[in-house]
Amino acid sequence: MNHSTHPRVDQPLTPLEARLTALRGGAAARSMDARALAALAANPGCDRRAVLDAAGVDKAALAARLGSPAAFGQSPFAITRGLVFERRLRAERCTELAALLRRELLPEEAAQLPVAVPDLLAAEGPAVRAARTRTALVEAVSDAAAGRAWTLLDRPLLRLEVAGSAVSLEPDAIVIGPDERWTVVEIKSFPILDGGADPAKVGAAARQAAVYVLALRATAMALDPAATTTAGNAAGAGATPHAATASSASGADEAGRSEQGPSAPASDVVSARPAGLPVSPYAEPAGLAAAVRTTGLLVCPRDFSNAAVAAPLDLRKQLAVTRRQLARMTRIETLLAVLPEGARLDEAPGAVDSLAHAYAPDCLAACELAFHCRSQARAAGAVEVLGRGVRGELGSLTTVEAALAATAAGGALARAARLREEALAR
Template identity: 45%
Template structure:
């Protein structure tokens, strides 16, 4: 089957899984980062690939999740982003120069002025093409479109909410970073604007880590755009994280090296089973439309294997449903990936307890031996007979 025909067939199949007349939910970088953190979960891969609204699906299954930002947080974040980008991005460009490129001086224009190309177009494909064109024009202006040696340098270019595309498990995902800045030397920087504060120059490490993983997805997508140019412009691995300073609404920033997150995300995304393969393995008539009867919807969801871990609670809307099922099946993954890795072939809690009591398991298995040793130490400490 020709690639175009295969792609059309896959889109039709994913539309059937999503449900008739149900619009697709866009797969953003936050969801991609979470998917890359758990590449073994086929359930999330097919639901995200098909554009299923997992929040509505979780509610229909009777296990709603509080995952996501509040409306107040979204409003505050949008207001802060608008402040950072006001006046053509003067303040944003100042932060980029201060933290990433202090020696850069654009040719023939004031250092604080950036060109802001119009990226509007019809549909995500059109916006992606328009973004790629703007990036190519900026690279050529910097002298990277002809001999690759670089010219005298172009000016600063600010791409406000560009659209990038990244293939994930055989299905395209369209991504929208807060901004991408093109330096006078032609290199590209991803900018992440967050509403959590930087107190005394540092922010919550967990939130910074989440922002870094999200930015790493944008870096991967930018690298694909750069690879299509000859020579390829440099995509910087130091992204700019912009946050409110202390308890004010004034912007401050920090450079974040995302090389590690980029490498991990690329490796994990490459491990994902192709969406086409997962879809082909599903029973005929499988549909995840949230208006279906609960029994039918549950059967459809259970037809796709999941890989639950406690970390899913902070990253996936279906986490509460999957946790219920994991507990009902007595799976040790409910206790965490680290515990699961230590237990080897012992897949259920009952298997673990039985091995610890000496009722089952190979005594030469290191996991079984460790469990029995732990049981003996516990019995000794409590003064009870050893099981």
Template identity: 50%
Template sequence: MRHRLAELRGPDVPAKALDARALAALAANPGCRRRAILDGAGVDKVRLAGALGAPSGFGQSQFALTRGNAFEARVKADGGAELLRLAHARLDPGAEPPEAAAVPDLTAHGPEGRTARTALALREATRAGGWTLLDHPMLALDVAGSLAFLEPDAVVVHPDGSWSVVEIKSFPMLDGAADPAKVGAAARQAAVYVLALEEVAERIGAEPEGHAGAEGDGGPRRQSAHGGTRAAVVRHRVLLVCPKDFSNLAAASAVDVRKQRAVTARQLARLTRIEEIAEALPEGTCFAPDRSAEELTAAVAAVPATYAPECLSACELAFHCRELAREAGAVTRLGRPLRAELGGLATVEEVLAAARGFSGDPDDPAVAALRRAAALRAEALESAKARAGAEVAACR
């Protein structure tokens, strides 16, 4: 399967890493096979969109990236003292203050090596007790049969052995509150990290949050009978760290991601496995950037997509898919709520035909509603026409 994905990506083309932001977007639209296979194969969708003649402005600016990196470095300075202070204040005020935290070295060769080193560091920190800060650990998550390597900003191990995800963002927190839309996006991204951490906890024999013995969000504060070894708990409250009031000072808030975690887990489970999508593609399909625009257009068209207006803020191929949806007359381009209301009517032509009585089952609630709306519209237009005629006659 890895060889097949490399063929789709193109010879000697390095795979683009699948990050938590992309996974959260993929989970928000699990019916899109096009994005699933492109992300699974590690295709650079920015270059692909440019080659198709529909470049997207999706993504962060260089200025925002530089500002975010500078703020993250400041928060993590001095062994993460400021970050741990915020974690103690917002997530675990009942624990002992983090006077001197351990910061293990996670250096290893390749993503597989870093993932193994992260799991080892988490196990050791859980057993040792005290505060531990893992700076940019590497986590792995199986997504539709393809392994994705994820790198959260940080993971904090609490004195009781529980684990918390830390998200550091460059958007400001004004008077203790940030932009709800940006906080929601950060929560969905953090939920992916929580899922990946839960897989690590399962592999090393830790208990997921909510099992017997848990006390609130912090989980169990207990020791096992095996030499005092603590049982790890993946907390569902993550620490969101942002600049305070446009300054360089850090402010933090605890964000509960249980809802986002449940939704993301359910949506990722619904994804069609990458193997099934790859097997259905025509022989010779390739998304290599050196192919002609005609070849790339045919390759992309060979994979069905599910476009929605939300894709414009989450996918690099959104402009291309929107144009194809317009040409096909798909109702998905008008939004998911309307698509759900229309039932089995998938195109604008089908909707108009059903409304005019040319097709459709009259007992279908969607068809009945469309015909009722068409009748009301015709009645309103006829009434307006009659009033206009009367006014013209009166003027004469």
């Protein structure tokens, strides 16, 4: 598809987006990726990170302006290796990646089906890209139901509402197989050696993939008319639920096409739990959202080569944790109320201290502001600097000073109890 037929259209900012843009100041926005969202979900009580990520603030640059620069991020060697590996997989319209996915995901009887790799308009803006991704998903389900092809979506764009703010997420790939099931593919540059990989890195990849599954489920629910109207009618008419949904959603997309892109529904942002998704983080969704598999596919280099190998990722635990944690987050509008009016972090970085942090030693491996927050926690004598386990054990004792005082009092009471027992023994 020719990109020129879909011109970029700048959407007007909502009041929340305008406030976040003003907070960021003249700096360019940093998009929130699944890694950042997974880190935020792991520490949902951190108001500081929630606001900074929603505003697209460069936390590394902010930490440097605050005088606490962080040695955080991948080495240049790891970044270069990852780029080379991904370029190889995506060369010639993802030929090598498609061959690997065909071997790993397609049953033998469907191994000869052609693969569709649609153009997802990577050069366009987020709204157009998200709309094109939704249209491609509808077309892919229709192709799978008719037995025409299976589909590989290369770097699609999903939109998700988190704490009242829109987040754009870009999975490495999504596969819609001939069985109409959707699989999230996560590409990483760390090697799989003799069938095993670094557990910490695999865990981080699983947390990121779980975020993509959550966004993909929410997108599926937004495309599924049965989720809010007459679920089950398609099955009663003799068609598969996924195929009937694809047909209905495709018609809705065709009716809503405009100059903004291939598909322009009323809103391209879906919440983390739209109508139809189960309330319990452990329950499985129904309708089209049930097509999204809770087992992802991890693609890594084999041993020390650039040859690709794939391994399944069970995402059920990470998905439940992420959904539960995101549901606990306070809305961004509420958090912004504590900031000074007209605050700009590029001019007054100290304004960030108005936002509460939830420092823990785990932040050192996940957040660029960790050193700044740690110094504040140490200055306040907070027990959080000792770790989450210690914090949980101390209960209502929130400072090191209070904990030491309680220890001294406990020692005196224990000595008094021993003296009493000795006196009674006589």
